[in-house]
Amino acid sequence: MPITWDAGYHTAKRKGDKVANFPFEHGLIVAGILFVLGLIGVLTRRNVIFMLLGVEVMLNAAGLAFVVAGARWMQPDGQVMFLFMLTVAAAEVAVGLALVLLMYRHWKSLDIDVASVMRG
Amino acid sequence: MELVFYIAAAIAILATMMVITRVHVVHALLYFVVSLLAIAVALYAMGAPFIAALEVIVYAGAILVLFIFVIMLLGLGPRTTTEERQWLDFRVWIGPALLGVVLLVEVVVLLLRSSGGLTNGVVVEPRQVGVALYGPYVIGVELASLVLLAGLVGAYHLGRRIPHREAEGG
């Protein structure tokens, strides 16, 4: 159940504001398309940087979905989630790129398939 | 306003498609920036201006810049480009593409089964977001700060150079 508080949404409305009012599913479908595109990017590209980019695309799409959902229910929870995701994405990119640097130093290549020592 | 949203969404999708199909890293990054800006517009149109702003500032402005810095550090040359062209042939992307399409179809089917309602055309003010953050979600804020700290320390530790043991990289 979304949490309600007394700062209702009525006071937020400013005069003249126009905000899009479209079916909720469309927003989620857009997010889904973006997500799948990011997924395809992750699975297809061999370069580590591109894979990280794909992961970022996926994160972004998930965030978009959250915001759409928040807008539908008129709660700020969606945006709060997006904020957290942003934070996490930032930290993750930092660490991930550091690892990319390490990988480049060790294997002299950005091909992710060279890092497959733990095979069965 | 609905039109704005749809157009922005279309641009985002096209730009993302370009991101994943580029050979040059920098080209891909720039297309990604385009995509992010389009998404920001869409978010604004939906009534989440604060998030739209954050998206541009943090995502496009910090995270992607970080990407660019690392690429500069790596100093990849033209050899990488030819490699990428080689790696990106039909046999490689047809499988994941099919998988992705199937996943998308499933999601769409599930979404279209029920009507969830409209987005109500209402702006959710930043004030509300702030109240929510420091109200019910205050623990999450603390944890997020911890995550950032962890990222900071981790990135520093992993990225440092040890002069005599450079091959392992610490």
Next chain:
Amino acid sequence: MLTLLWIVVALPIAGFLWLALFGARLSRRSIMSIGVGAVGLALLSALHIAYTFFTSPPKGGVFVQTLWTWMHVESTHTFRRGTSLVFERGSFHPEIAFYLDPLSLLMVLVVLGVGFLIFLFSAWYMAEDTDLARFYAYMNLFVASMLILVLADNLLLLYLGWEGVGLCSYLLIGFWYQDPANVRAAMKAFLITRIGDTAFIIGLFLLFTQLGTLQIQEVLTRAGLQWAPGSALAVTAAALLLGGALGKSAQLPLQTWLPDAMAGPTPVSALIHAATMVTAGVYLIARTHTLFSLAPSVMLIVAIIGAVTLLVGGVSALVQRDIKRVLAYSTMSQIGYMFLALGIGAWSAAMFHFMTHAFFKALLFLAAGVVIHSLHNEQDIFNMGGLRKQLPLAFWSFLIGALSLAALPLVTAGFYSKDEILHLCWASALGSPWLYAAALVGAFLTAFYIFRVFFLVFGGASKREVAGHLNPAATIPLVVLAVLSIVGGLVQLPRVLGGVPLFSNMLAPVLPAITLVEDSPGLEWVLLFVSAIVSLVGIGMAYLLYARRTSPAPARDNVPARFFRDGWGFDWLYDQLFVRPYCWIVIESRHDVFDALYAGIAELAEVCYHALRRTQTGKVRWYAAVLVFGVVLILAMVVFR
């Protein structure tokens, strides 16, 4: 007093336990004292019991001592009879109970008497053996099992003793287990007697399901009431019990183990394979004679098997080189006589021959033991000679035993017992001239083969040096058995020679007398003469052929000679019929369906392993793709719900 009966069985068991548990730590003297002492004390108790039994007989001539109930099994069984349901409650409660009547008393006295003498002899024979404690432990266990067998009140307890003696026979034949040939001989004995034991236990099943009890006297009364003579059930039960008896007593067709059982030490051969275990079959048939009387066809088979075995054994004994194998075939042959007597209904005659046979066969084995021991384990009679001067005690003992075996007229115990059997073969209701003829030929062969051995071993020139000397432990048993072999027959003299029916009178309450068809003194004299002449002729022929030779020709090695020496080819026959097909089956089924099943499971696991191994590529994109595939599947389940 008779309640000491259980001590007779308990003493050898105690001896066994003591020697088994502490034997390794005892000195030689202690081991011998305990081993021989246990049986000695049991013999004294048995003598006391016998004295009490004869001077103040118990009520009904039978004393039963019940110790405890072995098990108590109850069951209810419902079945449909006609249109109604019948509930039947049955119970099975065999007891550990000892049954003392003249027959079992006779067996107890023979087992303990001869057994004690053999135990005493082994103190000399096995004096240098390293495993003396094990030897006496097994021997005590054997005596205990044999006593349980003969004193058992019900067939299950008898079977316990039966199995016990079989086990001890195996343990003692393979006593010197370091030689694989001994182990093979022990296994052969055990397996062949097992075949008989299986028939026996099936017979017990039949008796219990049909008659509801295994208590011997009850079984005999109920069988007499419920089964008509010659009915299928009686014949089957008797035939199955006969199967067991054939195995233990080494009669055709289960006789092949006895010659090989001579691989054990000589005292073992004397006790187990001459005097006691091999006569367990005879005791069984005598004990359940009422049942056998209800199946005349089985009785005929018993007589025929006895007759054939005595001829087979006799002929085979003629061509053996090993002194103990001669005695083994001789035992086989003499037990054939006992079976012949049982088959024609001459129960007490069979037991009489059992008693005299125990005396002279044990004597022969012990004398042979002295010879073997003194010649450093030489057993080939063609390598012996001229031992008359060097081993006088062995010479006289063997001579007396051989004369008793050959049934020298009037002065030996064997004469009286064998003559009685011959007489009854001719003159009894179930006897026939054919059986008489077979028995007579057998008597001739017996005299011939045993004196062949005698002249070859003790006559002629000396070939080897004799070592070692005898002490009282060896001489006393030989003397006592020699005396018994002479006077043992005087308890049952035929009518024309004085008519002393002591033996048959003693057994009369248990074993009924036999009916005679022809009963005239003249006939008896004629038969007496004929058997006397036959044995003398046999001895004479052996003398002519073997006594004068200074260097006898070695045995021929052509096919007929080998055929008879190998016991008429039975080993070869059984090998072809049973052993080879069985080995073939075993080898073929080494990779049969069930093995394939289990191997298949292992192989399946390996296949799965190799398949799953391919999924661990170590590549991140592959793992991500698998993840996505899983998500697709789960969503598909939701979509297509």
